[in-house]
Amino acid sequence: MTMQPTIKLLDQPTKYVFFTGKGGVGKTSVSTAVSIALADAGKKVLLVSTDAASNLDEMLGIELSNQPVPVPDVPGMFVLNIDPATAATDYRARVVEQMGSQASDQDIALVREQLSGACTTEIATFDEFSHLLAQGGAAYDHVVFDTAPTGHTLRLLSLPKAWSGFLEGNDRGASCLGPHSGLKMQEQLFNQALAALNNPALTTVVLVARPDKGALAEAARSSDELRELGLENQRLVVNAVFKRSDLNDPIAAAIEAIGQQALDEMPASLRPLAVDYIPLKAVDSVGLPALRGLLDPQPARSTGPASQAPSHLEYHGLSELVAELAKDERGLIMVMGKGGVGKTTIAAAIALGLVQRGKSVHLSTTDPAAHLAVTLNADVQGLSVGRIDPKVETQKYVDKIVASRAPTLTEDETALLIEDLRSPCTEEVAVFHAFSRVVSQARTSFVVLDTAPTGHSLLLMDATGAYHRQMVRAFEGKASDHIVTPLMRLQDAHYSKIILVTLPEATPVSQAAALQDDLRRANIEPFAWVVNKSLLATDTQDPLLRARLESERKQMARVADQTRHAVIVVPWTAEPPVGVAALTRLLD
Numbered sequence: 001m002t003m004q005p006t007i008k009l010l011d012q013p014t015k016y017v018f019f020t021g022k023g024g025v026g027k028t029s030v031s032t033a034v035s036i037a038l039a040d041a042g043k044k045v046l047l048v049s050t051d052a053a054s055n056l057d058e059m060l061g062i063e064l065s066n067q068p069v070p071v072p073d074v075p076g077m078f079v080l081n082i083d084p085a086t087a088a089t090d091y092r093a094r095v096v097e098q099m100g101s102q103a104s105d106q107d108i109a110l111v112r113e114q115l116s117g118a119c120t121t122e123i124a125t126f127d128e129f130s131h132l133l134a135q136g137g138a139a140y141d142h143v144v145f146d147t148a149p150t151g152h153t154l155r156l157l158s159l160p161k162a163w164s165g166f167l168e169g170n171d172r173g174a175s176c177l178g179p180h181s182g183l184k185m186q187e188q189l190f191n192q193a194l195a196a197l198n199n200p201a202l203t204t205v206v207l208v209a210r211p212d213k214g215a216l217a218e219a220a221r222s223s224d225e226l227r228e229l230g231l232e233n234q235r236l237v238v239n240a241v242f243k244r245s246d247l248n249d250p251i252a253a254a255i256e257a258i259g260q261q262a263l264d265e266m267p268a269s270l271r272p273l274a275v276d277y278i279p280l281k282a283v284d285s286v287g288l289p290a291l292r293g294l295l296d297p298q299p300a301r302s303t304g305p306a307s308q309a310p311s312h313l314e315y316h317g318l319s320e321l322v323a324e325l326a327k328d329e330r331g332l333i334m335v336m337g338k339g340g341v342g343k344t345t346i347a348a349a350i351a352l353g354l355v356q357r358g359k360s361v362h363l364s365t366t367d368p369a370a371h372l373a374v375t376l377n378a379d380v381q382g383l384s385v386g387r388i389d390p391k392v393e394t395q396k397y398v399d400k401i402v403a404s405r406a407p408t409l410t411e412d413e414t415a416l417l418i419e420d421l422r423s424p425c426t427e428e429v430a431v432f433h434a435f436s437r438v439v440s441q442a443r444t445s446f447v448v449l450d451t452a453p454t455g456h457s458l459l460l461m462d463a464t465g466a467y468h469r470q471m472v473r474a475f476e477g478k479a480s481d482h483i484v485t486p487l488m489r490l491q492d493a494h495y496s497k498i499i500l501v502t503l504p505e506a507t508p509v510s511q512a513a514a515l516q517d518d519l520r521r522a523n524i525e526p527f528a529w530v531v532n533k534s535l536l537a538t539d540t541q542d543p544l545l546r547a548r549l550e551s552e553r554k555q556m557a558r559v560a561d562q563t564r565h566a567v568i569v570v571p572w573t574a575e576p577p578v579g580v581a582a583l584t585r586l587l588d
Helices: 027-040 056-060 084-098 105-114 119-134 150-167 180-184 187-197 213-228 250-264 288-294 318-325 343-356 372-376 390-408 411-420 426-441 454-474 486-491 506-521 543-562 580-587
Strands: 016-020 045-049 077-081 142-146 203-209 234-241 274-279 331-336 361-365 383-385 446-450 496-502 528-534 568-571
Touching: 016 027, 027 045, 027 056, 027 077, 027 142, 027 203, 027 234, 027 288, 045 119, 056 077, 056 288, 056 506, 084 119, 119 187, 203 213, 213 234, 213 250, 234 250, 250 543, 318 343, 318 528, 318 568, 318 580, 331 343, 331 486, 343 361, 343 383, 343 446, 343 496, 343 528, 343 580, 361 426, 390 411, 390 426, 426 446, 426 486, 486 496, 496 506, 506 543, 528 543
Parallel strands: 016 142, 016 203, 045 077, 045 142, 203 234, 234 274, 331 446, 331 496, 361 383, 361 446, 496 528, 528 568
Antiparallel strands: none
8 A cells, every 4th residue: 555645735636737837846756746646546647748858758667658658557647748749740730631622732832831830839739738628638537737847838828828819800811820710720629728727626736846046936936927827726835845964064054054044035926825845855756666755744864874985076167168168269158958957057157257268258048937137146347148038039020020021011911910920939930030140149259048948948949950941942952052050050069069957866867868869860969068066076974965975976977978078067055156256166
């Protein structure tokens, strides 16, 4: 008989439960543990991943599919992965089929071309998501959604409202998804999905955070935005709460104090929410025993020896990486990885290090949830800081298109064009154009780009590849020596250097390795790996932390096997790496 955890979230769960939060806080672990607990209690449960970079397959030891797959040794539990590429292929086929036999070959070819854009991938994912909310969940007692990191999740949850509003009364023209006549057939589905999301008796949103100021602030921002979308039924889970057992260990004392201060200063918008606290565990949440034990409210106990000395760790510091990068006079440095691994911190430190070596640097981000200005907390001579803001870029893109085409259109045609550009997928196109501009800036100076979490970055890379193929087709048979697409710049090792950031934990390392595989398939070779927040360089004697060091050693070895560059390690620090002084210390 499996022991049932006493987490209050499990007392009266709604049919639909969404887990969201800043990357790296443990959404996948907690959502999977909750799904297992519900199934162990006799419920039929479907766990759905909407994260393109999900590692559910590793955690559960199964192969994910876009169809429900039973979980071995967990009767009643099924897992489904909404794979963006598969969803897009199925979506294109459905739209073409909806055109009917009367459609000409020319019409079908036009629609296929319209559906080749990158935004189709996002809408196809949303289409699958809507079906689960409106109809597909009928066979299950509970449908649990393990979502992508916050920025992408908010985008996904806002789409039912956005598309319902866009389609209302709009029965003319064509968007990037093909004829509206095909899209209108889905309008009822979108409205049903919106109704399910906004029904507190059906849907709960669980904000997952760690006892960390940044993660809790992100949860508060998400909470506010979700309320604006009509999702009022919210809860909070604070994961990985650490309580020291060695009262004389300064590292353990610092970690506990930082966490307690973050909880004491929890944002006001989170305080009214029901909260569950999950203690930090000695092992990573991989495999059924670890997942079943995750929700146990009792503090974790380590059975390993506390006196074992840490083995010698050979690594290179961040300053050595910056010195290597500074040998060039210009170039693009893209910092990528799973959400929550510290990409923004590493990107800001690299940019600062280059400036300190006399370089001119532009630091920017494609992450909707990133706050570079907060991380730097000061103006630095020689460093400009920017952000690819989706809303700003979308408006600039719409204004540009309307200004270029309006002079040749009638008033009605202009109104139709503006209406068409109101479609949610316009944002994807606009962000890609902004990304392309930032990439091109590296021809004359250093550009350090802090990217969105892995799944969202992969969608951006998909757009880059789609644009490259489109340009190659357009110039087929013509002189094309002068064509340089963003993808070609990313493939040029002299122009671009990709830095993969990870934590010394199983999930972030696995996802960084998967990202590296995706990049290599696009003929982009990562330059180096950075392991952030390493405890191995400390002399902690706390039993729980010592137990986690064993896992950290294994992950360091995995990183060393993955990269062709020396491993760069940034040690854990008691002081949050915010501000020029703290970032400079990371470079020492």
